[in-house]
Amino acid sequence: MFNVEKIRNDFPMIKNAGCIYFDNSATSFKPQCVIDRVSEYYTNENCNIHRGDYDLSVKVSKEYDDTRKTIKKFINCRDKNEIVFTHGATSSLNTVAYGYGLSHLSKGDVILTSQVEHASNILPWFRVSDLTEAEIRYIPFDEDAKFNLEKYEECFKDRKVKIVSLTYVSNVMGYKYPMKDIVRIAHKYGALVNCDGAQAVPHMKVDVEDLDVDFLSFSSHKMCGPAGIGVLYAKYKLLQDMDPVWLGGGSNARFKSDKELILKESPDKFESGSPCIEGVLGLDVAARYLMDIGMENIEAYESELSEYLVHRLSELKNVHIYNRNTDTAIVSFNVDGIFAQDTACYLNANKFALRSGNHCAKLLIDLIGTNESVRASLYFYNTKEEIDRFVECLKDITLEKCIEAAI
Amino acid sequence: MMDKEFKREIMMDHYTHPRNKREVNDENYLKKHNASDSCIDDITVYMLFDGDVVKDVAFDGVGCTICTASTDIIADLIKDKTIEEAKEILRNYYAMVDEEEYDEDILEEANAFDTLSKQANRIKCGTIGIHAMSDIIKQYEER
Numbered sequence: 001m002f003n004v005e006k007i008r009n010d011f012p013m014i015k016n017a018g019c020i021y022f023d024n025s026a027t028s029f030k031p032q033c034v035i036d037r038v039s040e041y042y043t044n045e046n047c048n049i050h051r052g053d054y055d056l057s058v059k060v061s062k063e064y065d066d067t068r069k070t071i072k073k074f075i076n077c078r079d080k081n082e083i084v085f086t087h088g089a090t091s092s093l094n095t096v097a098y099g100y101g102l103s104h105l106s107k108g109d110v111i112l113t114s115q116v117e118h119a120s121n122i123l124p125w126f127r128v129s130d131l132t133e134a135e136i137r138y139i140p141f142d143e144d145a146k147f148n149l150e151k152y153e154e155c156f157k158d159r160k161v162k163i164v165s166l167t168y169v170s171n172v173m174g175y176k177y178p179m180k181d182i183v184r185i186a187h188k189y190g191a192l193v194n195c196d197g198a199q200a201v202p203h204m205k206v207d208v209e210d211l212d213v214d215f216l217s218f219s220s221h222k223m224c225g226p227a228g229i230g231v232l233y234a235k236y237k238l239l240q241d242m243d244p245v246w247l248g249g250g251s252n253a254r255f256k257s258d259k260e261l262i263l264k265e266s267p268d269k270f271e272s273g274s275p276c277i278e279g280v281l282g283l284d285v286a287a288r289y290l291m292d293i294g295m296e297n298i299e300a301y302e303s304e305l306s307e308y309l310v311h312r313l314s315e316l317k318n319v320h321i322y323n324r325n326t327d328t329a330i331v332s333f334n335v336d337g338i339f340a341q342d343t344a345c346y347l348n349a350n351k352f353a354l355r356s357g358n359h360c361a362k363l364l365i366d367l368i369g370t371n372e373s374v375r376a377s378l379y380f381y382n383t384k385e386e387i388d389r390f391v392e393c394l395k396d397i398t399l400e401k402c403i404e405a406a407i
Numbered sequence: 408m409m410d411k412e413f414k415r416e417i418m419m420d421h422y423t424h425p426r427n428k429r430e431v432n433d434e435n436y437l438k439k440h441n442a443s444d445s446c447i448d449d450i451t452v453y454m455l456f457d458g459d460v461v462k463d464v465a466f467d468g469v470g471c472t473i474c475t476a477s478t479d480i481i482a483d484l485i486k487d488k489t490i491e492e493a494k495e496i497l498r499n500y501y502a503m504v505d506e507e508e509y510d511e512d513i514l515e516e517a518n519a520f521d522t523l524s525k526q527a528n529r530i531k532c533g534t535i536g537i538h539a540m541s542d543i544i545k546q547y548e549e550r
Contacts, residue, residue, distance in 0.1 A: 339471040341446045345529060357445055372447045403418045403472050406529050407411060407522055 092217030174330030225286030229279030478536025
């Protein structure tokens with residue numbers, strides 16, 4: 001049974017933020033159990049891992065490595081060694097681009113991506129394209145940035161696509177793209193799929209075995225875990241076939257003065273340097289916390305919130321919604337005659353935390369015809385009552401009030 | 408300190424009826440494009456000089472309330488001033504935004520922005536046109 005009031009009690013920031021927080025696509029609040037876990041490490045377990053010949057280090061090393069088992073269960077992969085800890089989704093996506101793309105792409109190949117991507121899933125590919133001369137191609141979308149599988153499959157007809165790099169959920173439009181079909185079609189033409197799961201994994205059940213996706217990236221901080229830690233999932237044979245972007249301590253088995261270097265097996269070869277240990281331990285608790293609530297329950301509740309938010313916002317004649325048929329609790333809008341940042345400033349003055357701007361998805365302008373919007377992104381601890389207060393506040397917006405909010 | 412009501416009136420007035428907002432296609436004007444990486448602001452400022460006098464200031468493009476009003480007000484203020492006087496106005500405006508000592512009298516209507524420093528995410532909006540003006544003056548002086 002999903003009990004939002006009970007859940008809200010788990011998050012101290014809900015009481016302490018002093019505002020209604022609708023910026024969950026940027027980062028989520030953390031439950032007390034995650035905060036306690038991080039604090040516990042620094043209070044009672046502070047040590048380095050994989051390096052110490054003493055009980056404490058052995059214990060914490062095991063806890064760190066066991067987090068791979070938790071994440072394995074969380075995304076349903078076959079092998080815990082398919083889980084690489086990174087600094088976040090950005091770092092995971094860069095690892096795929098440089099670790100796989102640079103060594104497997106060349107002139108004549110195509111990197112297939114889209115105009116809704118976050119900068120983190122497009123800029124590394126720009127560089128890979130420059131260095132390998134592989135071409136970047138954009139999937140033609142329907143109006144309103146909706147996915148069209150037929151148009152997508154057309155992109156493979158010249159058999160040049162080697163990798164598809166695509167977000168599961170758009171961070172601006174909130175659309176969930178048909179990842180299982182996307183993967184099926186790509187594999188039919190011998191291409192791999194790199195999935196940016198940053199906006200998907202925190203909000204719904206993502207099952208990599210069912211999707212058969214080749215790479216999946218996500219961040220801990222958007223899913224109730226600590227910042228500075230993320231996950232790269234890749235099929236094990238691909239991880240073995242990839243080069244680590246960073247080298248250093250912890251990732252090598254041995255090296256000699258003649259430059260001979262033998263790396264450790266995956267995932268260790270990707271984790272050079274002392275890791276963000278407390279981040280991994282906190283992520284373990286965050287993933288368990290989400291699994292205890294149930295990703296299906298979270299998705300169902302957020303879907304209810306999303307429908308309610310769109311329904312209530314639609315009552316306001318002066319509000320233009322860009323993604324009325326959003327699949328998630330991400331809604332992007334503008335108020336007629338008021339620039340996005342002026343609206344966000346007014347909302348801030350009235351104690352609502354939202355983000356305005358282009359949300360790091362600067363190619364989206366061409367698709368939806370606006371380069372700035374205000375984004376409300378909700379999580380499973382938000383409520384319909386908060387939505388009501390938000391809509392009441394937006395009802396009263398005027399240009400004068402926006403200016404007053406800034407002075 | 409101006410009262411809030413008066414500030415709002417000044418800003419509304421300059422945002423909804425900017426006096427200096429127009430496209431300039433005159434080669435005698437020096438120009439500078441300035442855009443924000445976080446807000447919608449994307450404007451070009453044009454300035455015409457005659458010896459050591461700022462003869463005209465104009466701007467066009469897209470700007471939010473804070474950007475448009477601040478650019479328009481400062482354009483009014485530095486017009487028909489000597490370059491030294493204009494620089495002094497800009498210096499005082501920057502000082503106000505940086506919460507340093509400044510001369511209220513010299514800033515006239517620009518005092519409407521005397522609490523902009525408290526709105527960290529709007530400082531960029533309130534300085535984008537002013538940065539462009541400083542750059543153009545520098546351009547002119549370095550010719």
